[in-house]
Amino acid sequence: MKRIAVFCNNLNANGTVKIALSQAEVLQQAGHSVHLFIFHPGGDFLPPAGIALHQVFDEAQPLSLAASQQQLMRQVRAVEAEQGRFDLFLSNSTKCDRVVAGCDFAPCYYFCHCALQQELLAELRHGPFKFWRRWQEARALIGKRIITVSDGIAAELRASRWLKPESVQTIYNPFQLERIRQLAQAPVEGLPDGPFMIHVGRFTRQKRHDILFDALRRMPDAPPLVLLCNRPEKVRRLARRYGVESRILTPGFQHNPYAWIARAELMLLSSDYEGLPTVLIEALACGTPVVSTDCPFGPKEILTGPLAACLVPRRDPAALAATALACLRNPPDVAEPAILAAVAGEHIAAQYLALCA
Secondary structure, rough: OOOEEEEEEEOOOOOHHHHHHHHHHHHOOOOOOOEEEEEEEEEEEEOOOEEEEEEEEOOOOOOOOHHHHHHHHHHHHHHHHOOOOEEEEOOOOHHHHHHOOOOOOOOEEEEOOOHHHHHHHHHHHHOOOHHHHHHHHHOOOOOOEEEEEOOOHHHHHHHHHOOOOEEEEEOOOOOHHHHHHHOOOOOOOOOOOOOEEEEEOOOHHOOOOHHHHHHOOOOOOOEEEEOOOHHHHHHHHHHHHHHOHHHEEOOOOOOHHHHHHHHHHHEOHHHHHOOOOHHHHHHHHHHHHHHEEEEOHHHHHHHHHHHHEEEEEOOOHHHHHHHHHHHHHHHHOOOOHHHHHHEEEEHHHHHHHHOOO
């Protein structure tokens, strides 16, 4: 049995946190002792049952970087004194990386879930302060062992002149496919009375809700669009600008999004960039067709073979609308997409465990 420490910033409803919790769960199910170190309290997600949970910091008492590193070291070493030394450390968040990088944990791997260069460019457009803050987080990866969640990100990082990583390898995110399918069949309240499409994602510039609503405006006869997002009031305000507010539904955060995804006619993804978009794989596991922008990175690794026809150029609402209408008229076969075998939880857990050597 291996002892594994997983670092996660908080339990807020976002894709990175969801992946960290999945990592912990699949490793636990493989028979190993997993300790989840949560940096800050609060959030919507519940940690997996039976996994040791450690709260590292008090949100009300912000610490300097050096003090944060010392506190994390003390807490990890205290756990090791009781349980034995950890065989593997996994840092899952840019918010964790700077702290973890100043500790002497080994072997330690840092996950890059995003298109890093795209994120830095996006922050630069928002101003020097936001860029500087994101750059400080990105610098923590210099010279480190990095795991990317798609081959596209791996290629980008290897080509980077400033990163100089010790190693870069791709391990797809783990998915518990049978559980997703079981939850997809659960009853759920608040569903629309008739057919609907769905979008799942935070309300951020990266997700390009403006492109999404422009596409919806171009298909007036399409079913309404359900949006599972974190800022429903801002989503509705933007939808109003495009004249589609009456055609969207914003039920808020859902502990079981799969029940909504499985009952949708189609999932739409309009992002400018991704890492390995979790929602696309979840939709395919639920048997729901998807139409996605062919953005860097991830969608083209998910939608392969005949499903590649469901990829559209990014920032092209006309193409998104046309392909969505075509899929609504003639849904593609999503019975056995190749990506599902590649992301099965037990398969990914074995790849994580190989890092202990």
